Amino acid sequence: MNYINSYCHISNSAIKINGTISNSYEAMPIDEVIKAIYLSLDLKYSKFHKMDQLSKIAFLGIELMKQANPEISKYGENDIALLFSNSKSSAATDIKFQESYANGGIPSPSLFVYTLPNILIGEIAIRNKWYGENMFTVSNLFDAKYYAEYANILIKKSAEAVLGGWINVNEDKIEAFFFFVTKKDLKQLNLPLNTETLDKIYKGV
Amino acid sequence: MITYIGSENIISPLGESATENFERVRINETGISLSKGIGVGKEDLYLSKIKSIPENNKFNVLLAKCLDSIISDSSANLINLKETIVIVSTTKADIQENLDTPIQHSIEKLKKDYNLQNTPLVISNACISGVLAMNTAHNYIQANIYKHAFVIGADVISDFVLFGFQSLYAVSNEPCQPFDKERKGITLGEGAAGVLISSDSSAFKKGPLEFVEGTSSNDANHISGPSRTGEGLYRSIQKTLELANIPSADIDFISAHGTGTLFNDEMESIAFERLNMNNIPLNSLKGYFGHTLGAAGLIETAISMQSIRNNTLVQSLGFQNEGTSGGINILTENLNKEVNTILKTASGFGGCNASAIIREI
Numbered sequence: 001m002n003y004i005n006s007y008c009h010i011s012n013s014a015i016k017i018n019g020t021i022s023n024s025y026e027a028m029p030i031d032e033v034i035k036a037i038y039l040s041l042d043l044k045y046s047k048f049h050k051m052d053q054l055s056k057i058a059f060l061g062i063e064l065m066k067q068a069n070p071e072i073s074k075y076g077e078n079d080i081a082l083l084f085s086n087s088k089s090s091a092a093t094d095i096k097f098q099e100s101y102a103n104g105g106i107p108s109p110s111l112f113v114y115t116l117p118n119i120l121i122g123e124i125a126i127r128n129k130w131y132g133e134n135m136f137t138v139s140n141l142f143d144a145k146y147y148a149e150y151a152n153i154l155i156k157k158s159a160e161a162v163l164g165g166w167i168n169v170n171e172d173k174i175e176a177f178f179f180f181v182t183k184k185d186l187k188q189l190n191l192p193l194n195t196e197t198l199d200k201i202y203k204g205v
Numbered sequence: 206m207i208t209y210i211g212s213e214n215i216i217s218p219l220g221e222s223a224t225e226n227f228e229r230v231r232i233n234e235t236g237i238s239l240s241k242g243i244g245v246g247k248e249d250l251y252l253s254k255i256k257s258i259p260e261n262n263k264f265n266v267l268l269a270k271c272l273d274s275i276i277s278d279s280s281a282n283l284i285n286l287k288e289t290i291v292i293v294s295t296t297k298a299d300i301q302e303n304l305d306t307p308i309q310h311s312i313e314k315l316k317k318d319y320n321l322q323n324t325p326l327v328i329s330n331a332c333i334s335g336v337l338a339m340n341t342a343h344n345y346i347q348a349n350i351y352k353h354a355f356v357i358g359a360d361v362i363s364d365f366v367l368f369g370f371q372s373l374y375a376v377s378n379e380p381c382q383p384f385d386k387e388r389k390g391i392t393l394g395e396g397a398a399g400v401l402i403s404s405d406s407s408a409f410k411k412g413p414l415e416f417v418e419g420t421s422s423n424d425a426n427h428i429s430g431p432s433r434t435g436e437g438l439y440r441s442i443q444k445t446l447e448l449a450n451i452p453s454a455d456i457d458f459i460s461a462h463g464t465g466t467l468f469n470d471e472m473e474s475i476a477f478e479r480l481n482m483n484n485i486p487l488n489s490l491k492g493y494f495g496h497t498l499g500a501a502g503l504i505e506t507a508i509s510m511q512s513i514r515n516n517t518l519v520q521s522l523g524f525q526n527e528g529t530s531g532g533i534n535i536l537t538e539n540l541n542k543e544v545n546t547i548l549k550t551a552s553g554f555g556g557c558n559a560s561a562i563i564r565e566i
Binding site: 077078082087088089091094095097098101106107108109112113115116117118119120121122123125126128129130131132133134135136137138139140143146149150152153154156157158 | 245296297298300304305306307308309312324326327328329330331333337341344345347348350364365368369370371372373420421422423424425426427428429436437440444448553554555556557
């Protein structure tokens with residue numbers, strides 16, 4: 001049996017760690033939320049500033065998870081599998097890239113490299129020197145069954161732990177959820193990884 | 206428990222079945238040709254483009270053709286079963302037609318048209334998507350979650366992708382020359398391919414092969430440039446061999462990624478050398494199909510499966526002179542030999558790498 005050891009929600013108006021609000025504010029636009037979290041973490045990571053919104057939020061979500069659960073940083077470089085999904089792939093950046101060359105403009109290489117959703121996995125891997133398994137899938141809705149089944153598969157096969165994430169940026173709305181799964185109930189949250197439990201904590205009920 | 210793989214198919218400019226494609230590749234025919242005035246500056250560029258299927262709705266047509274082919278090559282009606290999953294591999298789906306909601310419509314259509322019990326799983330993990338999709342099917346079968354997986358991959362050529370690669374100066378002005386000293390970049394291609402992966406050897410009309418193992422690994426180095434040490438590819442192949450419990454000496458052939466860019470091919474050569482796999486015959490099939498992104502891993506696996514079935518390894522088209530610092534054994538002509546066990550690899554943006562081993566039963 002594997003366990004969810006910590007989880008995190010990011011929206012336009014709050015950050016919640018393990019279901020409890022750690023920071024709430026008047027609903028802000030995406031870039032303001034990103035800026036506020038980046039400053040609160042006191043990061044000095046120059047690569048951050050060139051990322052698109054999707055990668056920035058994924059990156060910050062994992063930083064918040066590491067802060068809330070320092071155990072994450074103790075795993076070996078091959079140990080953590082990264083399992084991410086969303087509903088619209090890289091559509092927000094795709095639209096910007098398309099605009100860069102429409103009407104005879106010059107296509108922007110710095111936008112083009114972010115027109116693949118798995119780039120955010122790459123950004124997290126680079127930051128943390130994590131060489132483990134990667135998987136990005138696209139589904140209409142948060143699919144707790146898929147995450148629970150596949151995280152269990154990866155841990156049974158070769159990973160020691162799984163970091164899962166669901167990140168959508170739609171117009172000016174953020175919906176992001178991250179969770180960390182290990183073989184032991186390190187944090188005593190008593191959350192065995194299965195579809196029902198994962199769905200429940202994702203929905204915050 | 207053995208995972209079986211078979212019923213492979215390919216849709217490309219070279220044909221609409223795996224055997225037709227293999228026969229054309231065997232005589233070293235390419236799907237690449239010059240397209241007039243298509244570049245971002247209206248320049249002529251080489252593409253591997255399917256001209257027999259209309260542009261409108263092409264992505265959905267390719268997915269359906271792949272599924273139909275697997276259905277007709279499987280022994281029973283498997284597609285509507287509760288224990289069957291369809292796994293779709295793609296990078297940009299129908300982006301030319303659906304910029305803001307890519308993939309979703311296509312998946313809903315598949316589910317409805319084929320009366321699927323489970324929503325298809327869409328893997329979009331850059332150029333390793335196809336290999337990752339097969340690995341995922343294998344993992345599901347080993348975990349007893351599904352018994353059968355219809356794995357299909359497709360990508361179509363669009364201004365979006367072509368202009369994007371041009372903006373990175375990654376497109377060759379000649380047909381691509383993977384691993385060659387004079388290589389100048391990729392040639393973009395389009396196409397689709399599919400396989401049936403199953404726990405049941407009788408699911409296939411024609412004898413299946415064994416899907417032994419597959420894994421992925423990140424370079425943890427750069428989002429758009431490969432690692433100088435081939436780190437992720439090295440680690441993924443090492444992990445796959447280890448889990449498969451197969452020594453590298455047992456690999457008869459490597460179907461490499463070989464895009465034709467300076468840095469990618471160099472990186473691969475270093476990873477293979479670090480693994481002491483320098484002497485294993487290797488090819489890149491990009492000289493036949495171009496780079497078909499989400500379809501590439503599946504097209505190249507299907508051709509490699511045909512190589513096992515026909516005991517024929519095909520020449521790495523476009524390669525003439527050694528041009529990588531890692532020594533590798535690139536096929537400069539077709540080779541008839543017994544082929545039992547093959548390694549398929551792929552690497553992509555985001556620093557991702559994947560590998561898989563398939564063998565004769």
